[in-house]
């Protein structure tokens with residue numbers, strides 16, 4: 370049997386939930402699919418306070434924002450398919466969803482893909498040894514599974530995210546031997562985070578990188594390469610921050626075109642000012658539309674939500690235009706100030722809408 | 734190690750379960766994934782790579798890298814960072830390719 374729905378949202382992270390609110394609160398029937406067992410996406414394990422959120426949200430911790438976004442959907446018609454994954458499309462265009470045992474078709478009027486981003490690896494000899502994990506994985510273990518991933522750790526990368534995770538690891542008793550950054554300066558933009566690191570006397574090693582990891586079946590030792598020397602440290606945990614890149618599987622399956630924007634995480638689906646891809650009924654939101662700040666991501670969920678309502682004649686063109694203008698204004702406020710290079714890249718990407726770099730082709 | 738009292742979220746681990754890895758019992762808690770519960774017990778090696786026979790373990794903890802594949806309750810190639818522990822769960826490392834060409838696996 371085919372499941373019918375007005376709007377199918379792939380991904381129950383903050384962007385998917387924001388898109389769900391825009392559409393469900395105006396009366397549309399919404400189905401949200403997420404391969405994970407819980408709602409909230411990557412917000413669930415974020416215990417740090419998020420300060421730059423769009424109205425009506427005040428500063429709050431990541432998991433609190435997840436709960437707020439989930440609770441505000443309570444009174445509307447939203448169907449959750451958790452532990453379910455989109456794995457392709459049928460010949461007639463309906464979407465193939467699996468519960469990891471069976472596959473069944475869902476036939477939506479519109480689809481909003483909010484699959485988020487994946488963390489990239491940082492390759493060095495023996496980076497595949499157990500004990501070498503992403504910073505996001507470390508955060509997930511500590512804040513979602515309540516497990517300390519190791520005793521003595523090195524963090525590779527100095528982004529705001531890496532700093533948050535270093536602080537959170539240190540707060541559960543992991544000894545942070547150092548933060549290793551290949552550039553001559555710290556990448557984190559939030560000076561407060563660096564201060565917290567200093568207060569904890571965690572060494573920051575600039576102009577350094579991992580030469581090699583060693584261990585018998587799991588990581589036991591690493592060599593940190595400095596311009597003039599090599600330092601060997603005993604570790605049982607290495608957390609790598611290689612940045613993030615949009616998850617594109619669903620877009621391949623749907624046949625969307627792609628463009629490239631370094632500042633937004635690399636390859637990403639081509640989209641216009643409605644966050645609509647070149648497949649007419651396919652929209653996108655969140656990190657899948659370009660890696661950005663938490664506040665900006667919420668707005669990228671609202672914009673396609675408004676367009677879907679307009680195309681399904683739930684709101685008038687006038688109302689939609691009014692809403693859209695205010696969302697874009699707020700997105701500019703949040704993104705252009707904090708991350709001007711991301712804002713610039715986003716505008717560029719939209720400008721390229723009619724001229725995608727890749728059409729009918731996989732990126733390999 | 735299990736975090737008994739989380740600095741922000743407080744004591745969260747309430748419902749213990751017993752899981753078995755290579756037939757040895759380990760203590761886990763209900764909300765933990767299989768991969769996380771094993772790491773809490775000091776188990777990090779989840780399998781071996783096929784060609785170069787190198788150890789593999791958890792890497793991304795969000796279902797993307799497949800480095801955490803193990804056999805869970807008889808099912809091969811389960812992403813153990815994506816499923817939660819259950820009482821009595823039997824887990825074995827991923828040491829070789831499952832037999833998929835035999836009878837009963839289609840043609």
Ligand SMILES: Cc1cc2nc3c(=O)[nH]c(=O)nc-3n(C[C@H](O)[C@H](O)[C@H](O)COP(=O)(O)OP(=O)(O)OC[C@H]3O[C@@H](n4cnc5c(N)ncnc54)[C@H](O)[C@@H]3O)c2cc1C
Pocket residue numbers: 379380381382383384385402403404405409410411412415453454455456483484485486487488504505506508509530533616618619654655656657662663666795
């Ligand atoms: C492990 C990790 C930790 C992070 N921690 C931080 C942090 O501390 N601070 C910060 O600012 N940012 C962090 N991020 C960035 C994070 O991606 C964003 O903050 C935000 O959660 C992105 O929102 P989103 O809705 O776009 O995607 P997500 O929150 O990633 O949600 C996407 C959802 O889509 C689901 N999904 C993907 N593909 C499919 C499919 N085919 N079928 C069904 N469901 C699917 C996923 O299960 C996921 O729940 C982290 C990212 C990761 C990977």
Ligand code: FES
Pocket residue numbers: 790791792793794795796797798799800801802812813814815
């Ligand atoms: S650790 Fe990457 S899929 Fe489980």
